[in-house]
Amino acid sequence: MGGVHADDCKELTADRPIRAMDPPEQVTIPLSQHIGTPCAPLVKKDDRVLVGQIIGDAEDRLTAPVHSSVSGTVLGVTTIEAPGGRKVQAVSIANDGMYELAPGLEVDHDPLELEPAELIRRIRDAGIVGMGGAAFPTHFKLDVPPDKQVDTLVVNGVECEPYLTADHRLMLESGEAIKQGILVAMRALGVRRALVGVEENKPDAIASLGDLLADADGIEVVPLKVKYPQGAEKQLIKAILDREVPPGRLPMDVGVVVINIGTAAAIADALYRGMPLIQRVVTVTGPIVREPANILARIGTPVSHLVESCGGLTEDLGKFIVGGPMMGVAHHTLDTPVTKGMSGVLLFSRSQAKLLEPTVCIRCGKCIQVCPMGLIAGGFAEMVETGRYEEAEQNHIFDCIECGCCAYICPASRRIVQSIRQGKNEIMRRRSQSA
Amino acid sequence: MQSAATVTVSSSPHVSTHVTTQVIMRDVLIALVPAAVAGVVYFGMNVALIIALSVATAVASEALIQKVLGRPITVSDGSAAVAGLLFALVLPPTVDLWLPVIGGFLLIFLGKQVFGGLGYNPFNPAHVGRAILTASWPVAMTTWVWPRFGALEAAVGSAISGAELDALSGATPLALMKYHGIQVSYKSLFLGNVAGCIGETCVPALLIGAAYLLYKGHITWHTPLSFMGTVAVMMLIMGQDPLFHLLSGGLMIGAFFMATDYVTSPYTLKGQVIFGVGCGILTALIRIYGGYPEGVCYAILLMNALTPLIDKFTKPRRFGEVARDSAIRVILRYAVVLGLVCAISALILSGTYDVTRSRIEEGEAQDFYRALAEVLAGDHEFTPIEGLRGILGGRSNTVTEAYIASDGRFSGLAVKASPIGYGGPIDMVVGILPEGKISGVRIVAQSETPGLGTEIAREAFLGQFVGVSEADSLRVRKDGGSIDAVTGATVSSRAVATGVREALEVFEFLRDQGLLTVSK
Secondary structure (H helix, E strand, O other): OOOEOOOOOHHHOOOOOOEOOOOOOEEEEEOOOOOOOOOEEOOOOOOEEOEOOEEEEOOOOOOOOEEOOOOEEEEEEEEEEOOOOOEEEEEEEEEOOOOOEOOOOOOOOOHHHOOHHHHHHHHHHOOOEOOOOOOOEHHHHHOOOOOOOOOEEEEEOOOOOOOOOHHHHHHHHOHHHHHHHHHHHHHHHOOOEEEEEEEOOOHHHHHHHHHHHOOOOOEEEEEEOOOEOOOOHHHHHHHHHOOOOOOOOOHHHHOEEEEEHHHHHHHHHHHHHOOOOOEEEEEEEOOOEOOOEEEEEEOOOEHHHHHHHOOOEOOOEEEEEEOOOOOOEEEOOOOOEOOOOOOEEEEEEHHHHOOOOOOOOOOOOHHHHHOOOOOOHHHHHHHHHOOOHHHHHHOOHHHOOOOOHHHHHOOOOOOHHHHHHHHHHHHHHHHHHHO | OOOHHHOOOOOOOOOOOOOOHHHHHHHHHHHHHHHHHHHHHHHOHHHHHHHHHHHHHHHHHHHHHHHHHOOOOOHHHOHHHHHHHHHHHOOOOOOOOHHHHHHHHHHHHOOOHHHOOOOOOOOOHHHHHHHHHHHHOHHHHOOOOOOOOOHHHHHHHHHOOHHHHHHOOOOOHHHHHHHHOOOOOHHHHHHOOOOOOOOOOOHHHHHHHHHHHHHHOOOOOHHHHHHHHHHHHHHHHOOOOHHHHHHOOOHHHHHHHHOOOOOOOOOOHHHHHHHHHHHHHHHHHHHHHOOOOOOHHHHHHHHHHHHHHHHHHOOOOOOOOOOOOOHHHHHHHHHHHHHHHHHHHHHHHHHHHHHHHHHHHHHHHHHHHHHHHHHOOOOOEEEEOOOHHHHHOOOOOOEEEEEEEEOOOEEEEEEEEOOEOOOOEOEEEEEEOOOOOEEEEEEEEOOOOOOOHHHHHOHHHHHHHOOOOOHHHOOEHHHOOOEOOOOOOHHHHHHHHHHHHHHHHHHHHHHHOOOOOOOO
């Protein structure tokens, strides 16, 4: 149900192979790039660090360690503002250009002969988090509690956000690594079936992955209808398996674990090549980027450096978005570093950044028709604006995945997602106050 | 690189369709252009003026009211223009130019702004305007003309004679069907070469506009198809011609342009289907059993009122929530809701119809007895002649009843006749003295054009008949008789003369048969 057909604008970068770039002289690596407990710094000013060395970790299950992406000297531990306004600690490192490797992770065994618990430990040590954007620690996902039965691994190669092509390129160029990663994840979960969901607008990826996976038992590529948000976790499970994750529950409650295609590749890099998560593919795109590209960038590289590597901008910057245009987070400075969950950066001119003025709701019902969660989306905006928070809660405001379909389609340009976020925050604030 | 001040930071999503309210309203205006043009072609340049006045008044009224109320002025969103245009298109082409002005103001004021403006109005403003005017100026709002090009003859073919053609020249196809059993040809109905509202008759023009809106994605098939489909099925069930009803009256413009109004129709596609089916059922019931030949406007208004209820019952299913009911139960529930909706509506409908009908009939009966007393001076006792139709054996098309007057002995005859005038039947009573002289004529009920047509009820005109005893001279001068027609209302005058003449002929026939006696 629901969904929209947005202009995907992927042609800007879909044919651009993933390329490397000159590394920056300095990287700034946030200590919290994931959902969960932020890491504490394990290095201090003037320490020398190596590529792949752990520089931050925390004593918690829901967290992921952070590694240095260059070798060099620690300039200090600072506080920066992450996209979204959250203040996070970050380690700044001067790149010495040597790329001296740390001892790294063990690659002593064929990973497919290791016990699941060992696989999960190594995935944690590699600092792997969901690379589709949410950055949920992968080891946590794969460590299914004994009372849950998981029968299927779903691999998300949908990349339904307009503009982004990082996953698409990865599927074309790193199919082997993706396959290895899927097999490891299947072993970690103890499942015999994996389904790779790819939207039909990427026939080349479907074909090449299909060829590669032809000999892999239990792994299948499933072409999916092109529809945003086909790649949202719950929607993907519904499309691929016709199972619905109940409200407030997790995919594992319907026997499924979902990982991103990029995450699978990162798992392979860690377990087969001993390389923790220190770099990722970032789509640098937007109408004002001179030469849009898919760049393999080291974590901590300033986005401004990526933009320069793309020949800079053709017009004054009006808006900088981390992620895609539907769910991405706008940020005020290109100094922000590349993080594990940064699948793309999108740059708009001032005219493209201009927001349409909201007008009155004309009750067209389009927001309701496109809502993939079956919610009365526009109604929330009205409830929040008039302070009817209980009503918003009763109508399941917390089911909203903030995919943006409602605000995208709204003829009155109402800021529906913004209001819903405000509403959720206010309800949470009140809960914590009364608690 | 950039200073932070120049960069926009806002909540996702960062893109939109740019299909704003303004764009949608503009497209609706574009979609209505063919129908408006067809109206001008069929009914003349006067229609262009009606449309222009209606749109201009609606837009100006919206701006004025918003200014007075201190609200932001939003006429640039185009919704007032759309309401004004739609309203003009459902007006008869004969209306005086002050009518679209009053209507344009009222539909914005009472249809929209009193509720808070666009988005808050429960009823379709254009139909509110039409309903108010129909209640206030019923004759003006139901006075029709056939388009130029001798359309009526073409439309009904040889079904009726020339004299009747004249008499029927003010009836819409639905009225011809309902009151006279005359079917207009499909071709004329399709092309719109028939009497009706300015923009409702030309089916191809409406379909072009509808196709454009469907193509643009501003409307979906759900409402129009369920609406028209239901009308067709209902007509089949009631033994009527579905195609005739699909092509007639305001169904097309209503289904595509009025029932699809975002503000006043349900949110979900499921709800819109229910809405369409409800509109269809009500339209069919009004057309066949109601007091009016056409029911689209009231059907849509009634369903507008039920929209919040439909929304309540058709809330989308929350993702991941296990359906509590089986599919059959869900379907059953919708059927019950729909049935309830229709039963309530039908009840309201028949209730109001019955109430108004009995009151109208009461009023008519009083008028009739007063007229009876007036046409024959003095105290009389009236006895109806039973089985008059059988006695006359088709000698008169217009005479329906006759009453023998007695003041001890035979003192005259009162004849009720209903000749067809310009706007429908003219009910009249003719008094005739025992010696065969007309003693008086009274019009009991008529729906002629206000102003000119209603002159026929005045003594200046009716007085001419008093004292006449020669049936043959009871014709307008144009037809070789001695009656001066009311200037500009020949058709109405001729109808009255026909009624009086046939009343006198019936008198003479009854007298010759020896039936004009008083039984002691």
